[in-house]
Amino acid sequence: MSLPKVPLTQHQERIGINIVAETLARMNLVWRETPSTDVGVDGQIEFINDTGEATGQIVAVQVKSGPSYLSEGPNNSWAYYPSDAHRHYWEQFPVPVLLFLCDPETRLVFWVDARQYLRSPVSEGSRAILVPKLSTLEDKTRGSLFANIGEIDGRFLDIDELINVLMERRIDKPGFSMSFFDIFATGLTNIANTLYFGMDIICKVAEARAEIVTTGEDEYQFAYDYMRFVVAQQLADVPWSECMIDWHDRGVVPSWMARLTRRGRQIVDQVYRLEMRLRESGVIDAHPLLHVMQETSVSMQWSPYTYSRIDLSRDLQNEHLGTDYQFAAGPEDIHCIQD
Numbered sequence: 001m002s003l004p005k006v007p008l009t010q011h012q013e014r015i016g017i018n019i020v021a022e023t024l025a026r027m028n029l030v031w032r033e034t035p036s037t038d039v040g041v042d043g044q045i046e047f048i049n050d051t052g053e054a055t056g057q058i059v060a061v062q063v064k065s066g067p068s069y070l071s072e073g074p075n076n077s078w079a080y081y082p083s084d085a086h087r088h089y090w091e092q093f094p095v096p097v098l099l100f101l102c103d104p105e106t107r108l109v110f111w112v113d114a115r116q117y118l119r120s121p122v123s124e125g126s127r128a129i130l131v132p133k134l135s136t137l138e139d140k141t142r143g144s145l146f147a148n149i150g151e152i153d154g155r156f157l158d159i160d161e162l163i164n165v166l167m168e169r170r171i172d173k174p175g176f177s178m179s180f181f182d183i184f185a186t187g188l189t190n191i192a193n194t195l196y197f198g199m200d201i202i203c204k205v206a207e208a209r210a211e212i213v214t215t216g217e218d219e220y221q222f223a224y225d226y227m228r229f230v231v232a233q234q235l236a237d238v239p240w241s242e243c244m245i246d247w248h249d250r251g252v253v254p255s256w257m258a259r260l261t262r263r264g265r266q267i268v269d270q271v272y273r274l275e276m277r278l279r280e281s282g283v284i285d286a287h288p289l290l291h292v293m294q295e296t297s298v299s300m301q302w303s304p305y306t307y308s309r310i311d312l313s314r315d316l317q318n319e320h321l322g323t324d325y326q327f328a329a330g331p332e333d334i335h336c337i338q339d
Helices: 008-026 084-091 114-119 144-149 159-168 180-186 199-207 217-232 240-250 262-280 304-321
Strands: 030-033 043-048 054-065 077-080 097-103 108-113 129-132 170-173 176-179 194-197 256-259 325-329 334-338
Touching: 008 030, 008 043, 008 054, 008 097, 008 108, 043 144, 054 144, 077 097, 084 114, 097 114, 097 129, 108 114, 108 129, 108 144, 114 129, 114 240, 144 240, 159 176, 159 180, 159 262, 170 217, 176 180, 176 199, 180 199, 180 217, 194 217, 199 217, 217 240, 304 325
Parallel strands: 054 097
Antiparallel strands: 030 043, 043 054, 077 129, 097 108, 170 176, 194 256, 325 334
């Protein structure tokens, strides 16, 4: 008589899931296993802050357990080779996907942010995802698991505290003087419902207060700290993972435009009320159409070079499509004609 057999891999997978669940519980993180239809994500982890509040900050997890997944890789790492389907699935996933490689014998869990790894230009073309052997799941890595959705502070400040901190966090140097508040207020756009950030806006603020603007390590760190604060306090929906790729892998200061969250809009409203009180008391005297929390239009810089590129774009399209499109602007409309 023959009976159904349970594959050994199923035991290994359950052992790995259980080790991960137990380890995360000791780290005071919420683990939610995918109950059905696992197509590349075994579960989710939610961050719990120091005061015990559930923050809504979530990362996805894929667990691989057993010696078959612990293949030696270069530079003291494990090499995991995902299928093309999983590569595409994890790369486009809406939240970070952490790859956990579990060794049931030692009960160690090695991990890396697979989505970030696949998106990074540094690892482009690599068939393997390299998981550092020194990157293990333990208490000291608690915050690191969420690094690519934003570094999370111990607690959320109330709106009055937020405004005070925005004003108090500042840098005052010859050629570079500003606060977080200056960057936040100047970066408002889209009827003050969207926040823009880039090194250009920081330089504009500095230029308003100094004839010669100087930037160095301290100034770039200040820019990073501002971005981190906005994300940690959830003031805008900043694409933090892409910012980290720009900052660490491409070596450039990120630029982004993000919708304000409810907390961000509350800051705008509270500062507006503060300004109105100071105006009514006569402490501040300014044009009635001028306000601290007011949108600034964001636009690209155009030059004759840009117009030449538009002509080049037309030529490329004509050549590729085998057509001869020309664009003519009349006095009342703009239309497309084909010879």
